[in-house]
Amino acid sequence: MTYLDFEKPLADIEGKAEELRTMGEKDSSVDVEKEAAALDKKANSLLKELYGNLDAWRKTQVARHPERPHCRDYIERLFTEYTPLAGDRGFGDDLAVMGGLARFNDIPCVVIGHEKGHDTKSRIDHNFGMARPEGYRKAVRLMDLADRFGLPVITLVDTAGAYPGKGAEERGQSEAIARSTEKCLQIGVPLISVIIGEGGSGGAVAFATANRIVMLEHSIYSVISPEGCASILWKDADKMREAAEALRLTAQDLKKLGVIDQIVTEPVGGAQRAPEAAIDAVGKEIAALLKDLSAKKPAELIKQRRQKFLDMGKKGLG
Known part of the structure; x- marks a missing residue:
């Protein structure tokens, strides 16, 4: 441990x-x-x-714990008949994003998520879960597929943010993120997003513009990392603790603000101490939300999703 x-x-x-x-x-x-x-x-x-x-900074540390269950762990435990689909049909495949066809409780679906990797080699292969443009374009391709065949989409978010490298910017990183976010708003199928670790910036929003957004108890979701925020506001990355509090990035704060819908309780000591129990708890929440959303028509799903984001931030102010 x-x-x-x-x-x-x-x-x-x-x-x-x-x-x-x-x-x-x-x-x-x-x-x-x-x-x-x-x-x-x-x-x-x-x-x-x-x-x-736990204060906001300690929750940030827990959300980044290297032994927390990652996307691959969730897919292996909660989904059956998982068939990965690779590539964006334009440039290449991005291993930071994994996704494909699967069954959840025997319901055909599409699952997409950020994968950070578990050891040094796999973390490098998966670029620490930081997607490049082709990763977001792969996600758009999979969401199009889901929409065409009426399959619900489940996304598992765990990224510090989109990769900021020169090559990624040259290939249209911001446009790819915007297209993925736009596609989330357009598809007429249930879309459920679960923040399982870090939900960093637009790289997370591109997968989490969903009908229902769920966060694990000790996960985080923010527009920028506490270190990045501290560097901009105070010119001092060591003020990340103050930044974490100011960002209101915890699941509890975001629930009050209406940014997310549900919080999944983690085992005592965090998901890293009892991964299977944490994954099973997420599975129960997904099952309940999927049952509710499956009864809604495509137009209703699209309207509800759009209105959700127009209303976001109104709660908990003042």
Whole structure:
């Protein structure tokens, strides 16, 4: 387990418990279980305390935790018969975006998401989940396919933002993001978006202009990263804590503002401590939303989605 900065006291306690058990395994004459169990109890209590009162910056750290379940994990657990579809039919394939045809609870659908990767090699291959123009154009192609065949679309958002490289800008990064956002507003099928980690800037909005937007309890969704915001406003990236608070990027703040619709509770200690439980909780929420949206006609879905974004930000002001 990788521990975050604020989890260091927890790391010390759990480390001591592990050391005791290792000692007991090496020498069966030493009874360490009672003391180890006491440390376990203390660690559980501290874990609940830490995660029961996370500020915006700590939630940002949790949202970026390298061991949180990623898009591929959700697809493998929640979807069956997943058939990946590659390429934008214009330039190439972008591994930062994965998507294709699948079944969710035996319902045919299209699933699209950002994939960050799990280790050094896969993170480099997937460009840390930062999509290039061809990634967004691939998403547009898949949404067109879904609309043509009447398939609901489920998107899994987890990106620090669209890739800002020279090549991406030369190939029309901003236009590709705008087209993807536009396509989200045009399709006459249910569109559900889940922020599973980071929802960064237009790179996230391009997948999350949906009928229903769901966030995991400790995920974030913002127009810019706290570090980027701090660098612009205060010329000091070290003020990221203040920026995180000012951005109101937590699921709880965004629910109050009406930007998102639902918050999915994570296991104590975050999704990284119990990935399967977190994924299953998301699956239950998707199933409930899909059941509700499937009864609506295409024109109604488009109208509701458009109105949702016209009304956004009116709640929780003042």
